[in-house]
Amino acid sequence: MNNTKYDTPEKILEKACSAIGVPFKTIDKHQRLSTGKGNIGHMIEESLYGYDINSRSEADFVEAGIELKVTPIVKSKNKYRSKERLVLNIINYEEEYLHTFKNSHFWEKNHELLLMFYEYIKNVSKENWSIREVCLFNYPEEDLIIIQSDWEKIIAKIKAGRAHEISEGDTMYLGACTKGSTAAKSYRTQPFSTIPAKQRAFSLKQSYMTYIVQNFIFGQKQDERIIKNFESIKNSSFEEFVLNKIRPYIGKSQEELCAQLNISSSAKNLNSLIISKILDIKGDVKNTEEFKKANIIPKTIRVNANGTIKESMSFPVFNFCEIIDETWYESTFKEYLESARFLFVIFRFSNDNKLFLNKVMFWNIPPDDLEEVGKVWQKTVDTLRKGVEFTKTSRGICNNLPKSSENKVAHVRPHARNSLDTSPLPTGGSMPKQCFWLNSSYIKTQIDIK
């Protein structure tokens, strides 16, 4: 039994710090990890803090008002990132909308978090992992404004009877992630519609958690911010702020924009330079604090004068040998597409071949279309396992990976420096690096250009 009372943040934090660097097998009094009975969070609550994990549903440290969260970080490219989103409380659709943000269950439970970060190390057993960093986390004010606006977006969908349409892509930092299996039991009722909605939980997005890890914990330098004065988004949202800033420039030609914004460049990234200038950013929009925290990926789209899209949209290359060990449901690409939000910056050619800024919009992939991408993904993996077939043609070496003519949403195509920029195939040999692309015809259906 544990007789210490964890009724102040200091006591809780002190105890948490005592676990830093101690292998879990030393902490785990009831062999939960070695026997697979319970996760690391349970083990910490039980063995470090002495709670009976079966009899508790209140905030973890009720008296101190703190929620304990044990969450993994992982090293990649010499930096730490959060391995996953931080899942918070399950959303009670029937109840949550009755409250204001500050009276909500979300806020009641999660206004102050004790974060214990452990390092996930591949090919090392759990019992040998340990807590790396501990932090008592309060949301910075500029984040809290955005989180409140996220919470309100989720509530607005519940009030509109559209809880079944909630998606993680709706929001910036605070997401509503699915929780539980896909079985019928993980569906719940909603107050303003008879359609059952998937059970979801509030969560802090992985990109947001990664930012916390890199900046608060490992002290990485501050990135440029788009919102310089957070009062300016108090009554709207981040997205509105961005769209409102760009709106006055819509309809202008690339030349006019360059003149007006003092840009003299003929660079291939001219369009993204234009957006940076409009948003008053010195560097790249994608490297701003808000874009990183919300995992917003800017994409430039060029529309032909006749309304077709000039090019399909490329994504990072995939690794032939690693992708065949994934399942679609847990795949890198599904994770990428599902968690990313896109800022589409759309330019359109006039009849005399000049580019005009036409439209700007935030976009994330609808669930049905994501499932279509899943089919393309599966066929890609199947083909890679079986062995890719090549045919020499007059315009290069053709392969039998999924083509844009085979699926309305996505296809696979090379994405390399040139045809010699190859990667090994699981069945032997190699081929030019490839990635998934969203079909140009599909993009057209999503951007609603007249």
Place this chain on the structure above:
DNA sequence: GCATGATCATGC
């Protein structure tokens, strides 16, 4: 004029 293999250019 689309489909698809190939490649360019920037930034880290």
Place this chain on the structure above:
DNA sequence: GCATGATCATGC
């Protein structure tokens, strides 16, 4: 030097 966003080129 590579990853990645963006774009070119040509045969069907």
